[in-house]
Amino acid sequence: MQKFLVILSFFLFALSTPSIANDVVTAQQLLTELGYNPGPVDGSYGAKTKRALEKFYATQNKKFDGELSSNEIDALETVLAKKNNNSNKPKRVKIVNLSTLPDEFFVSMANYTEKKMASPNARTIAIIYPIGELLTHENPENNWTWYRGATHKVVLTKAQTQKILSEVSKFLFRANCLSNKDRQHYYAEVKWWLLNGGASQSHQAYCKANRLILVSIDPDRKRNSRELKRVFFHELYHSFQKDLRNNCRGPNDLWVIEAGAEYFAQHSIAVDEGRPKSFVNNLLSVSLWHAKRQGTKMEDPGIAEKGMGALRLMIHKGWLDEGRILDGSFFNNCARVKEFKNSDPKVKYIKKHWHEIRKL
Numbered sequence: 001m002q003k004f005l006v007i008l009s010f011f012l013f014a015l016s017t018p019s020i021a022n023d024v025v026t027a028q029q030l031l032t033e034l035g036y037n038p039g040p041v042d043g044s045y046g047a048k049t050k051r052a053l054e055k056f057y058a059t060q061n062k063k064f065d066g067e068l069s070s071n072e073i074d075a076l077e078t079v080l081a082k083k084n085n086n087s088n089k090p091k092r093v094k095i096v097n098l099s100t101l102p103d104e105f106f107v108s109m110a111n112y113t114e115k116k117m118a119s120p121n122a123r124t125i126a127i128i129y130p131i132g133e134l135l136t137h138e139n140p141e142n143n144w145t146w147y148r149g150a151t152h153k154v155v156l157t158k159a160q161t162q163k164i165l166s167e168v169s170k171f172l173f174r175a176n177c178l179s180n181k182d183r184q185h186y187y188a189e190v191k192w193w194l195l196n197g198g199a200s201q202s203h204q205a206y207c208k209a210n211r212l213i214l215v216s217i218d219p220d221r222k223r224n225s226r227e228l229k230r231v232f233f234h235e236l237y238h239s240f241q242k243d244l245r246n247n248c249r250g251p252n253d254l255w256v257i258e259a260g261a262e263y264f265a266q267h268s269i270a271v272d273e274g275r276p277k278s279f280v281n282n283l284l285s286v287s288l289w290h291a292k293r294q295g296t297k298m299e300d301p302g303i304a305e306k307g308m309g310a311l312r313l314m315i316h317k318g319w320l321d322e323g324r325i326l327d328g329s330f331f332n333n334c335a336r337v338k339e340f341k342n343s344d345p346k347v348k349y350i351k352k353h354w355h356e357i358r359k360l
Contacts, residue, residue, distance in 0.1 A: 259307025
């Protein structure tokens with residue numbers, strides 16, 4: 001009877017728990033990407049998976065000891081990373097694109113952002129998914145998740161949703177800073193949001209080195225490729241801001257963090273469109289438009305755009321090196337907190353007068 005209760009308890013637990021990838025699933029996925037044949041990616045450590053690992057280690061002039069652990073995952077990931085060095089894929093951003101737009105549209109932006117960063121260390125998964133017509137500007141009904149956004153018609157198929165969730169599951173499993181409870185919670189959040197037609201342009205820093213980007217593409221956004229580029233560059237930059245999870249907090253965090261991402265996004269678009277010289281005037285046009293319509297105080301709505309104008313004024317006065325914004329180094333080692341204190345006369349001046357800056 002005791003044995004039966006143990007088995008029953010395990011079975012009920014499995015039914016109530018979201019599917020989180022384990023070492024076997026991860027190894028099978030990596031082996032498949034490397035060209036070995038581990039059999040179906042089913043989480044079962046059978047003879048085919050073992051033989052595939054033996055072959056993998058043989059090509060490395062090593063012998064597999066038969067035990068599958070995090071060491072094997074690390075070895076597989078290292079070899080896969082070396083293989084990808086010669087490919088067009090970004091090294092630190094995995095693109096999962098379920099939209100009808102070509103992967104290269106997003107891959108090129110991820111590659112550009114990676115190369116611009118001074119010392120990237122985060123691993124990011126970027127989920128791009130389609131949504132249908134707008135139903136309401138409010139969150140999906142009974143929203144309990146971290147996500148915020150309008151409600152649209154769900155157009156993802158069951159297979160597409162499962163593909164996204166499978167990738168999210170594997171990604172969360174590799175986030176060593178998370179407990180199983182945290183993994184289950186974050187998995188459930190993404191699942192609920194997708195199934196309920198939530199729109200998104202967000203970045204979550206689960207850990208210092210594990211980030212998730214969720215970007216939805218509705219019919220209007222799909223037609224406006226420039227706006228989509230701005231959103232994606234903005235969220236990519238967030239994923240490389242190192243100290244978002246370093247217990248690094250200051251009174252100006254929100255506007256400085258958002259302004260840095262928006263500054264990079266606007267600059268990247270100007271470079272992409274071959275008009276870097278017009279970048280500053282275009283940036284100021286955006287910032288001043290928000291000041292006129294949404295007020296000059298550093299708060300939403302428009303906090304990223306208004307903050308971008310403030311950063312530009314600091315750069316113009318020689319108080320901030322633009323290069324530190326563009327390569328992300330301003331968001332390392334709590335620099336933004338140390339340098340943006342409310343007691344600093346320069347910060348006081350910028351927050352009060354940023355909107356007085358004029359186009360050149």
